[in-house]
Amino acid sequence: MRKIAILLITFILGGCSGSGLTGDVTYVVDGDTLDVRLDDGSVERVRLLLIDTPETKHPMVGVEPFGPEASEFTLQLVGETVELELDAAERDRYGRLLAYVWHDSEMFNKKLLEEGLARVAVYPPNTKYVDEFRAIEDEAKNNERGIWSEENYQTAVEDNEPAEGCTIKGNINSRGDKIYHTENSSYYEQTIPEEWFCSEMEAQEAGFRAPK
DSSP: OHHHHHHHHHHHHOOTTSSOEEEEEEEEEETTEEEEEETTSOEEEEEETTEEOOOSSBTTTBOOTTHHHHHHHHGGGTTOEEEEEOOSOOBOTTOOEEEEEEETTEEHHHHHHHTTSOEEOOBTTBOTTHHHHHHHHHHHHHTTOGGGGSTTHHHHHHHTSOOTTOOEEEEEOTTOOEEEEOTTSTTTTTOOOSEEESSHHHHHHTTOBOOO
């Protein structure tokens, strides 16, 4: 029913982003996650699409460089009206609404990339603006803005690539649960790996469990 309601609102309202979902920002979790009270009165937790900002509240990672700055930048949206543009997949595995957030006719996802407060994070099938986002990210890198001013940041991003044949993703969720996902797992593509494993036994020995 919720999906049908969203489609109806989209059809009726339209708008610059093409979705027509509008509402007021009531709370900012961190740089890439916020709460929006929609015009129908419901409150949605929204995860900004195609970007990832440094952590501030992760149970294992803690506070990363420029995480507080990214959160502070997004705080400017509190009390503001935004429009949400959806992509192919409407929600992630946590039930959060996935969206490109528009404010004053500008996409906020892009602004975070421009400021060097986020990197591009691609999770198919939500790839509508990926080429444009990568160009913005490259410009921020070349000018060493924000996270790209950190000497080891690019190396750390590249180091989180799997060794050959090691395709099992280990992820730690917001509750601190350590879960591994094989390529056959339902949420494999959406999962951000904190660690890579070459076998399920290796993942289990590291304290990770299979998804329920």
